Amino acid sequence: MVYLINNGAKMNQLEYNILSAYKEYPEREFSTYGLIKLIYAKESEKIEADIKNEFHNKDTSLQAKRLKAKFHRKVLYHLNKLVEDGILKMSTEGPKGHKHFILNIKPGEELLVEKRKKKIILTKSDMPAMPIEGYEQRGILYKYESDTWIDRLNAILLECIQFSDYNSLLKTISDCFSNINDVICLNDFESLVQKNTLDEFSAFLKKLSTECDDFGKKVNLVFDLTFFEEDKLDKLLSAFSIFSELQPENIIIILDARAREFNHFSEFFEKVINKLLEKKISFYIKNRDLHESPYLVGKGGPYTFDDKEWSYYKKELSTKVKGIACTQASVVFDVFKFFEEIKDVGEFRTLLLKVAKTLLYANSMQRRKSEEYFRNILRLSGQFSKEFFMFSRNCVRFWNYETKENIKDILNSAKTEINNFCTAEESIFIACGMPTRFKIAFSTAFNEFNSKLSERRFEAMHLTKLEELYSKETKNRLKELESTFNIFDGGNEIRIYRGGNATGESIVKEIITILNTYKLPLFCYNFSELKGADIKLTRFI
């Protein structure tokens, strides 16, 4: 569809420059200052230098700030006018009033803006019709963040060992936020805590929390606790204290450890958990003995890498790159809704293949436009930018899957078909001289993936004391859940709602029991039901 904007007014040069920026980057979300930096490149460089440079006198700095504000007002004036004309729309606004704008056209649409002698055509690339659209309309399937599911990645991992201070990490995270739509994992975060002061950590956490809230993203702090330095435990404990005081809503703690560490440093873990318990902050435990590669936890659900590929990454690349992509695009499958409406297992498998084709189309678009869509994150790896997608996968998530009998068998055989499809497609692309990666993993979904998902139909797992872990009912349930980790190779979790009289000491004992007894690579302790919780241990996913 082509829209024509011609209201007889004259097009100002600055307005034209703003539209030119959107013409060049039609998919991009610009902040007011982002546009200033693009349009007034030289001036804004000088402004930044004048503001930052401590050797300049106050007048210079003040003058630079005034000039920056002047540019800001000018650009914002035209941005608001373009919003009024329906050419742009505001995408986000932070608490401090920082506005972001995107082009107000859908993919495939064209906008002709003609004012007197100046004319500019704005287009967004067309998306082919996807073979799942009918099922999306029926509420059986949903793409994760459908507006950005092509031009943003779901999840990426940043290596904290590649950053010396929090400021450089924060800048990278901010740059990456415009390229991702769910979660950034900060791997080996303990390395930064050890290298920097606690005040710096506190300042970082506050800023990061605000950014996460403003941009609606999750960040995971993954603490590798398998290489404990005993003399630095106090500092780590203080960091957890700061975290629990701040209670950042969108930052998630993942403790990557083995039963061994929980045994040897039980006192430390008790203190850490007490801090989190005080403020009812949920946390995750990743069992390193069962799964080497990190788990990421976003709004859509958990993510992870393939363990074999992760070993290769650790050996060959982890010290050379700042980050890698984990998951490119996701689709959620509402299993309850499907079998309520369609009931046919054959069609379930056929639909999964259609989902696979849809993800292939999405990947194809991402490949061709990678320079445009993912410019910021590709820059992260410098000469290794080609390796950025080397370990990434796509994700089919399943919601309410336990409502269908024999679902594990159905998913297992469907997984084989999907894997064969991916292998065949990779072979076709290699044969055509375009060797590329295309992998699909199965995962579980969180209800935050999409608000329209069917009502949760599985019971949560409650725990009030250690002894409950030894009951027959619990043992059977946990054993059953163990097997789901093989199916959901792209990410799965067990969430334990802890009620009763929880203490750091009792929880550490429970964690050690779970780590030693069950093959659960990732589980979460949730304290939201701490008071008045159902004391019966039932079930969860």
Next chain:
Amino acid sequence: MEIKEKTTMEAWKSGMKAVLDEGREFVDTNKRVCREVINLKIEVSDPKKDIARPIETLNEFKKWVYPPIDEIENIILSKKLAPAYAYSYGPAIFNYDNKINQVDDFIIPLLKSDPVSRRATVVLWDPRTDSNPNKKAAPGFVMLHFRIEDGRLNSTAVIRSNDMFFGWPANIYQMFVLQEYISKKLNCRPGNLATFSISAHIFKDEFDEIKQVLEKKS
């Protein structure tokens, strides 16, 4: 073995038929059963007529998704290596070793100054990176050669390993777009296209579909 056909579709079908009828069976590194003919030459005298027809035929099968034609074209014409590809032909042709534009700085000036030259060769294999036993993927096109005969630009490609069912349709299309690019700059007509496939093979998994294609009218 040598095949000469007028159209692209006829050439593709004859190539596959030759491998299906006369190929030797073997199991490849990925444990797939293949049938293979060594040193198969296929020449298409009038490729323009139906150059995209084999790709369209593959797209008619709903079983798989074939790469979009603009992506196939972009792979050979784009100087930039997109991060999602392990390798790409365009950068090797137009920006070899980040230095040499083999087409614009060599082939075109050479054939302009000496139209009968036999030196208009583009090399895509880089021994520094491709002659590595641990490398998972290496280019199929090893070299491309361009020659002006009777005012027409003819092209020949040496293809190391060539999947005749899935690969050849894209390869011949890529040769065609490159030939068009060069002939426009030389102001001459595009001529025939020839592929010399050192290993021309098909996979047993696709025999049924290959037979369906062979039964189609060209």
